[in-house]
Amino acid sequence: MSNTIPSKSENEVLVKVEGLSKKFCKDLKTSLWYGVKDLLTGMGGNKNDRELRPKEFWAVKDVSFELRRGECLGLIGHNGAGKSTLLKILNGLINPDAGKVTIKGRVGALIELGAGFNPILSGRENIYNNGAVLGFSRKEITEKLDDIIAFSELEEFIDMPVQNYSSGMKVRLGFAVAAQMEPDVLIIDEVLAVGDVSFRMKCYNRINELLKEVAIIFVSHSMPQIAKLCTSAIMLRRGEVKANSNDISSVINQYFFDSNVESKELVSGSGKATLAKRNFDNSKLNVIEKGSTINLGFDLKIDLTTKYFSVRGIIYDKEFKGLLEINALHSGQFFKNENGLNNINISFINPLNHGDFTMTLVIFQVNEIGQITERLLRHESFFQFKSISGIGFDSYIPISVEANINHK
Amino acid sequence: MPLETKIYQKENNLKISKLLNTVVSDMLSSRFLATQLAVRDIKAQYRQSYLGILWMFITPLATAFVWVFLNSTGTVKLTDTGVPYPVYAFSGTLIWAIIKEAINMPMASTNSARSILTKINFPKEALIVSGVFKLLFNSSVKVLLLIIFIFAFGIGFHWSLLWLPLTILAAVVFGVTLGLFLTPIGMLYTDVGKFINFALGFFMYITPVVYAIPKEGIMKTIMVWNPFTPFILTTRDLALGLPPEHLTYYAVLLLCCVPLLGLGLVFYRVSIPIIVERMSA
Numbered sequence A: 001m002s003n004t005i006p007s008k009s010e011n012e013v014l015v016k017v018e019g020l021s022k023k024f025c026k027d028l029k030t031s032l033w034y035g036v037k038d039l040l041t042g043m044g045g046n047k048n049d050r051e052l053r054p055k056e057f058w059a060v061k062d063v064s065f066e067l068r069r070g071e072c073l074g075l076i077g078h079n080g081a082g083k084s085t086l087l088k089i090l091n092g093l094i095n096p097d098a099g100k101v102t103i104k105g106r107v108g109a110l111i112e113l114g115a116g117f118n119p120i121l122s123g124r125e126n127i128y129n130n131g132a133v134l135g136f137s138r139k140e141i142t143e144k145l146d147d148i149i150a151f152s153e154l155e156e157f158i159d160m161p162v163q164n165y166s167s168g169m170k171v172r173l174g175f176a177v178a179a180q181m182e183p184d185v186l187i188i189d190e191v192l193a194v195g196d197v198s199f200r201m202k203c204y205n206r207i208n209e210l211l212k213e214v215a216i217i218f219v220s221h222s223m224p225q226i227a228k229l230c231t232s233a234i235m236l237r238r239g240e241v242k243a244n245s246n247d248i249s250s251v252i253n254q255y256f257f258d259s260n261v262e263s264k265e266l267v268s269g270s271g272k273a274t275l276a277k278r279n280f281d282n283s284k285l286n287v288i289e290k291g292s293t294i295n296l297g298f299d300l301k302i303d304l305t306t307k308y309f310s311v312r313g314i315i316y317d318k319e320f321k322g323l324l325e326i327n328a329l330h331s332g333q334f335f336k337n338e339n340g341l342n343n344i345n346i347s348f349i350n351p352l353n354h355g356d357f358t359m360t361l362v363i364f365q366v367n368e369i370g371q372i373t374e375r376l377l378r379h380e381s382f383f384q385f386k387s388i389s390g391i392g393f394d395s396y397i398p399i400s401v402e403a404n405i406n407h408k
Numbered sequence B: 001m002p003l004e005t006k007i008y009q010k011e012n013n014l015k016i017s018k019l020l021n022t023v024v025s026d027m028l029s030s031r032f033l034a035t036q037l038a039v040r041d042i043k044a045q046y047r048q049s050y051l052g053i054l055w056m057f058i059t060p061l062a063t064a065f066v067w068v069f070l071n072s073t074g075t076v077k078l079t080d081t082g083v084p085y086p087v088y089a090f091s092g093t094l095i096w097a098i099i100k101e102a103i104n105m106p107m108a109s110t111n112s113a114r115s116i117l118t119k120i121n122f123p124k125e126a127l128i129v130s131g132v133f134k135l136l137f138n139s140s141v142k143v144l145l146l147i148i149f150i151f152a153f154g155i156g157f158h159w160s161l162l163w164l165p166l167t168i169l170a171a172v173v174f175g176v177t178l179g180l181f182l183t184p185i186g187m188l189y190t191d192v193g194k195f196i197n198f199a200l201g202f203f204m205y206i207t208p209v210v211y212a213i214p215k216e217g218i219m220k221t222i223m224v225w226n227p228f229t230p231f232i233l234t235t236r237d238l239a240l241g242l243p244p245e246h247l248t249y250y251a252v253l254l255l256c257c258v259p260l261l262g263l264g265l266v267f268y269r270v271s272i273p274i275i276v277e278r279m280s281a
Helices: A007-011 A028-043 A083-090 A123-133 A138-152 A167-178 A197-211 A223-229 A248-258 B016-029 B031-047 B054-072 B085-112 B125-152 B159-188 B191-206 B218-225 B228-240 B247-280
Strands: A013-025 A056-068 A072-076 A098-104 A107-110 A185-189 A215-219 A232-237 A240-245 A266-268 A273-278 A287-289 A293-302 A308-317 A322-327 A341-349 A355-366 A372-388 B005-009
Touching: A013 A028, A013 A083, A013 A215, A028 B159, A028 B247, A056 A083, A056 A098, A056 A215, A056 A232, A056 A240, A072 A083, A072 A223, A072 A248, A083 A098, A083 A185, A083 A215, A107 A167, A123 A138, A123 A167, A123 B031, A138 A167, A167 A197, A185 A197, A197 A215, A197 A223, A215 A223, A223 A248, A232 A248, A240 A248, A273 A372, A293 A355, A293 A372, A308 A341, A308 A372, B016 B031, B016 B125, B016 B247, B031 B125, B054 B085, B054 B125, B085 B125, B085 B159, B085 B191, B085 B228, B125 B159, B125 B228, B125 B247, B159 B191, B159 B228, B159 B247, B191 B218, B218 B228, B228 B247
Parallel strands: A072 A215, A072 A232, A107 A185, A185 A215, A287 A372
Antiparallel strands: A013 A056, A013 A098, A098 B005, A232 A240, A266 A372, A273 A293, A293 A341, A308 A322, A308 A355, A355 A372
């Protein structure tokens, strides 16, 4: 289908959203009652301006944008920002309360993979079920059956009931069917967050192939994904557009500073060591520039049965992947627990690029020769901080090093 | 090739004729989806069951048996029905079961598709059409058993038996039309579904399902006006080769059903986004 489109229309606007708003109700009973009222007024057209009724709020408020063929719009925002609601309106599942959406061409949605699967039936039968729900004809599915099975890499299991599939296998089969769509507008909602790495790469490649011929609207919490795929981005906050630009890194930056500080502190260990005082405030946003010194001072109360102890710090990223370690024992350093109260100071130069990080503090008991005998304390998210590099969000790689690169 | 343009905004397109047009065209274009969904459900239903099709007869057979027993032991005194009572009772409970299933079908179909309704945009009419397919499949199996009964009890073949598929279809259309109007509110409040089953249990006793209309009295008036009556009576009369009564009322109801079915489908179509909104809210 895409081949028949004249080159003149390469840049035609496929998605046009004007002043879109949608309200939702916070309370279930009230929501159901409004539903009944809407059913009745809906019959009469309900052309009046819609105001907020008690217990309602704007889930999406006055959103506008345009999207052309070949463009990919990233929708970002924290939970409850209105991203999914917006996608539902764009997909025609629910009607807006104000504004207008104009979409040209076939719309494909990767919102749920494997819709229409029946667990009792085999993978092969379910390809037809899923395909039918996605709008394929029987002939199209039969023609594409081999491609679908090959893409899913499930040849061996294709005649097994889907209820015996692992969740990863179900996703594969679902994506393999969805990948056969030839839409003009593609809506993607975080479906790629599942499955193993190699299959995820396959999904990306397929989306990348599509990217040239379609207009994509892409919702994700993964900024690297947004940065890789999108040509423009919108940040939503409580239903409103807070940033909208072709400069993805600036939008991601705003998203980055939009997050509220939520403490993820969690203490475990033998209980013989406790954190008494910190010289920094972990409840507020700590912003630290790359290359500057981080200074963490704190008081430790340690049970007097412990003679010697040592300190370790681990820095994790948002997905809780370990990035850096600070370990006193690596340089053979450990301390004497003199009178149960110890003041410790850790200082290091922040090597991290843009991103959210947390540091976990671990206190060990050690013997006279510095061997670990007991873990006294593990304090998750002991220090939470945002690192910013002067050039903004230019890379989603957490650490860069200076290197000598020679050209002869 | 010009691209199809979709516009979503708050105003509903209010021209019933236009809406009806889209309903019909979506129904036609989603034939494959409807068949696929029906085949899926029927296959899955029987793949996980040993008794399979037997379950379809058990309820009407049991109800009929209870009444045959009550009648033969003289516990209740029923007026003569003109045909062997077991066939009369069984044909009644069977047609009643079909109508009941038809009324519940749109709601059951929509409910079972909840998870895809909130995520995927597909022609919703396919849910109804696939439900009708399933109903017709189930009904045809039931009718087969009825025909076996008719021959077993010595009524034998007669030409009006050929009307049976059509009258069953009419009963299905009547039930589905009723069900379509109840579905949108039933999707919001589970009370509706519970009430329907409660009300139908009661309605069976004012419909000539297991006994004939009395010759006089208040019960006669109620039964004669009850809209379920002609669907049960005409279907049974034609099946058992009796002269059909209440034909005028039957014809009037059927004529009303056709525009109402269209209206019900339009109501259903317009309601779905409102229901989806409340389901996902």
